[in-house]
Amino acid sequence: MLYLASALENYNIQAVDGELGKVKDLYFDDNKWTIRYLVADTRKWLPGKKVVVSPSGVEMINTEEKVIHVKNKKEDIRDNATLEEKQEFSYDKEVELSDTFGWKQYWSGEFLWGGYLTPLDPMEEPVRTAEPAGTEEPPINDNVHGSNHKLRSIENIKGEFQHGVVHGDNGKIGYIKDILIDDETWRIRYFIVDTSEWSTNVRVLISPDWLQSIDWVDKDFYIDLKLESIEEGPNYEKDREVTKELEEKIYEKYRKEPYWK
Known part of the structure; x- marks a missing residue:
């Protein structure tokens, strides 16, 4: 199944104890062309800030109700996954988010999500040494994207x-x-x-x-x-x-x- 980016922007992000806000944007990396963070619109309760959630922190997506359920508490995300509105990600910030929430370090490993094929692969599962048949992604053209990724906005x-x-x-x-x-x-x-x-x-x-x-x-x-x-x-x-x-x-x-x- 394929999601429309514009459709996801009508979805609400729901923490285990309350609503975070609607999806405002999606950040992708320009190396492997994969969505790395959902950005929540939190202007009502965090003006001038943005809150981000990794797809590896998503518990489920209810397409009928247009709700994305995440595994963490609203207060924890608000206190630890907040950036200034125009602030860009740094490597240290991504590591901090990964350590705090257990989000997968997609930049560390040979697969699309680091040591995993998908963001929802169980963390306790051992790192694969080879991808099963039919799941291999095409090689990335390093002449186009370079060796280091940069996070960019879908909205742009x-x-x-x-x-x-x-x-x-x-x-x-x-x-x-x-x-x-x-x-x-x-x-x-x-x-x-x-x-x-x-x-x-x-x-x-x-x-x-x-x-x-x-x-x-x-x-x-x-x-x-x-x-x-x-x-x-x-x-x-x-x-x-x-x-x-x-x-x-x-x-x-x-x-x-x-x-x-």
Whole structure:
């Protein structure tokens, strides 16, 4: 199952003893393209502050009631997982959060979540020496992302007013309208790219694994696909379920190596 980033922003974050607030933003790392923190809107009780929660601190997500349940108490999160509104994460702060709440140190280990495949793998489970068949992620292009990750805001690259622009081999393809997130790993699986200004194919799915380069200042994302290929490729209908059949068509059309192989 894939979550829409915009849909998650309507969810409430519920601690074991009360509501923290709605999801305001999602922070991802630009190395492995995975959501690392949910940001709660706490302006009513913590003005000028932001509260963050790791997906490894999530107990369950109720999609019917639009509630994300976390494992900790509201006061503990408020006292220990709060940053200034414009404050960026430091390595020391991430280590501190991990030590305080038992959140997985995703940066320490060879897998997507450090020594684990998903944020909800039991902590007592031994570190895997090899990933089971069918779960391996595609290699990261270090020439694009570099060896060190940086946490970035989903809100800064998707939407009507702030968005990344996707460029192909022969010009602009479209802008990032929304993002699809894997519900088990929290990896960003696809950008939903609005191509209506440049193509009759109104929306398409583009994987971040296909990116060749990124200009984070101007929010320009470059891939090695031509506009003609996008024009002929599978269209993504709004709110459509992303089935394996659709994914196979996309990867086949764009001649990309499927991530599930």
